[in-house]
Amino acid sequence: MTNENSLTAFLALARTGSFKEAARAIGVSNASLSRYIAQLEAEVELTLFNRTRNNSKLTREGEKFLPVAQSLKADLDSYARRVSEMRATGRRVLRIGCGPLTSRTLIIPVILQMREEMPDMRFEVLVSAYQRPLDLLQGDQFDIFVGDLTYTPMADNVEIVVMDKQPIIFLAHASHEIHDKGPQSLASLLEYPLASPHLHKHWKATLITALGGTDLAAEKVNALPHIECDDYGFLTGLLDGSDFIVGGMPETFTEILASKTAREIAVTPIIQWNICAVRKTQESTPALDQFWSKLIGMNAGSA
Template identity: 35%
Template sequence: MDKLRALNYFLKVAQTLSFTEAAKAFDVPASSISRRVAELEASLGAQLLHRTTRTVRLTEAGQLYLEHIRMGMAQLDAAEALVRERGSTPSGTLRISCMPGYGRVKLMPVLQDFCEQYPDILLDVHLSDELVDLGGDQFDITIRGGAEPEHRVVARRLDPNRFVLAASPAYLAARGTPRSLADLAGHSALLYRGPNSILKWMAFDGGDWVYPALTPAFVSNDGASLLTMACRHRGLVLLPEWSLRHYLDSGELLAIELESPLSVTRSEQIGIFMLYLQSRYAIGKIRAAVEFIHGRLAEPS
């Protein structure tokens, strides 16, 4: 049995939960994928995948095996890439995944400059809020908002992701400027829908976290759409400062300061983080991108 090939096939099936999709990725018949994985299971004496005519899912043993071999395979890929590019300028395909809003507003201008400095690196940029896997043939770098990850990956903070409440001057002139949490009850709210639910506005009043009463006027999973509605005087918007900066500087929107600042999380460790595997940092294209992006986007500490 070619164990390395079998491991790569198993990783792809575990990722896609489909023998057909794995076969397309390697340009081989699905029967070849199935046979190699079956040989791997036989050598281990354990079933890694539950197969039916319609679904594929990991067994408990398969999940455990996947967690242990994923890092090792990523390190092997990194070692091969490091040896191949030794002594050469950074080159090859670099896969980056980033949140859509931050990607369009902040990351893409930086990557345009990066391409001019490193013309031999082909950027493959994926804008999505979905969680993705680092390493292997997935992504080399991901940029996500939230709490700092606790393990497995290196996380470098790019932005504190501080949320700011804002509205248009015309809206505030017509409806008044709120100064307390109680004042929000009489206002229209433009709400952001995250991957799992609508983000709730909350504030710490000195004793506990409270959720102010809101009257939703518009809901979207697209920050740009919320900004458009805010500029058209439809309500209050609570978004990261980096996404509001242009509108605040131009005067299209005004920042609103409440007695108790609003947030969308109780965590004090939130931010925009650039994530990558330490084992792959030595690869020239990854190291170049990490340092370039961090140098351009990270706020001074």
């Protein structure tokens, strides 16, 4: 089986194109690097590099092998990291990737329940409006993803459960002039500065369609948002006295609405976020299974 030294050497040489620079980058001698590359080529029975006096470039076979090597190296890194975590803590760290709209409404309640039953469990919650969450899940960046999968195609080896279809509401400061104008269309709403998490291409397409699908609509939507941030604490902070409009799920704004600092804007048509939970079907640990069970249980309880 290909060893990690050979993979590391291959990836360094593919990146730098120089034996000298690659050897320096991974902290080995030129002779060791050459030996690792030779071992790898002998194992895969392919010539991976065209070597000249001044550089080494990937052959056609080497270019095809590159993504295979990158994937295998990522798996080895993941293995080493997880073993290290088990040694350090006695338990796996559970990595949860989630969108900014779900961290408080879904993730916090489940973690608090689990903390009562597994107090030594460690959690890492990675909050962002991920553009390719299934790729990150498959790449072992997190164990579970909970967030917007409206734009995600079907994927192999993953279990996807639709948690909720939440309407999006828009808020502005209580003194904002928009509140004096009655119900708003999306087109009129977007005449004002907009702050939001990342708007991926499918959400932009939804907005363009809502605005009429014209070139002018596309130009307007592609310039949005005026302020982009995946932290809803930051976004709700913009509602304190500014002229920004901010959108999100109703639960996200519970506190600021209760304080009457900001008010909801009546908007038509209503658009929805498609909130899903995702895990890899081939992975199972007590912590992962318990988190998943409680998460899906919340969904069943709200049905």
